[in-house]
Amino acid sequence: MLGPQGVEPAGAATELTLVRHGRTIWHRENRYAGASDVPLDEVGRAQATALAHWARSHPHDAVACSPLHRARETAAPVAEALGLSAEVNPALREMDFGVAEGRTLAELHREYPDAAAAFVSDPTGRPFPGAEPPEQVAERALGALRAIAGRHPGASVLVVGHNTALRLALCGWLGIALERYRDVLPRLENAAVTRLRVSADPRRPPALLCLNVPVTAAPAAVPRAAVPRAAVRPAAVPPDAAEPASAPAESQPASPQGSSPAASPRSASGEPTPAVPHPSITRRTR
Structure with missing residues (x-):
């Protein structure tokens, strides 16, 4: 009640x-x-x-x-x-994320152009090959x-x-x-x-x-009996100015408080360089 x-x-x-x-x-x-x-x-x-x-x-x-x-x-x-x-x-x-694991969206557009385009248009109906x-x-x-x-x-x-x-x-x-x-x-x-x-x-x-x-x-947490259900804060989602509509859902960088996000390493052509393997990463294989 x-x-x-x-x-x-x-x-x-x-x-x-x-x-x-x-x-x-x-x-x-x-x-x-x-x-x-x-x-x-x-x-x-x-x-x-x-x-x-x-x-x-x-x-x-x-x-x-x-x-x-x-x-x-x-x-x-x-x-x-x-x-x-x-x-x-x-x-x-x-x-x-299936074949997308460990890759950027730009890399996926080059390596799996059809699959990447399908995901961009319908991420739930047409997820990446091998994805859950x-x-x-x-x-x-x-x-x-x-x-x-x-x-x-x-x-x-x-x-x-x-x-x-x-x-x-x-x-x-x-x-x-x-x-x-x-x-x-x-x-x-x-x-x-x-x-x-x-x-x-x-x-x-x-x-x-x-x-x-x-x-x-x-x-801060407010006593549960004192907060009306209508008191819902507006969504505090920042603008996606730097995120393309197709940006990876589980790959968005966030900067620490008071600092800027680290820039992705890039080659002379301006494309992201391949990720350097890290000894503590267990990458899904297919």
Whole structure:
């Protein structure tokens, strides 16, 4: 039963704070990471540390994360700051992008021109060859979020996941057509927070409290009984001036607080140079 102004009684809802992992060595070059196990770079580690500092003044009751290294590395300092252990949930892993793994979109247009053009025109209906079906990603990621909320009724949980999997899950939960996920939710910035209030009634959609907010500007948690459902912050998604309409969904670089994103290495022709293999990357092979 709802209280005044449509607010659920205190303790009846669970609050989820969704966070995309910190930046990796592939994301700074706009390469699809997907199911490949790519570590954080120095910027990503700084973002994880900043998130942990933010968490100290925004306490949560639990921390959950994807099993991929970049998500676990982002969640670890947060869990330590809160005196918790991160719950690793395999269903939170990122979408497998098939042949796009480890490549930039420019490289894909050269190597797989038909597949790249098909993805640009219809990313959910015509994903890259070998990719996990987006509908399947949405189903498993949303199932994971619902399960986490169900295990922590009335609590606050910080969840570290991935750009595409989280966006697809959000679309499925909020009633947004999956084929529009790249239009409605262009990207989630690294280490920015998106907050949901999840009703105890599974028939009700979650309330979107904020979207894509940097940790230096994220609002403090408000007592659940004091926030009307109508008090939803406008989406704080920055303009995509530097991102082409077809830019990789899980490969957008985010700069650390107060700095500029690192430039991708380029050859004399102006094309991105191939990625330098990193000993700690486990790349998906097909």
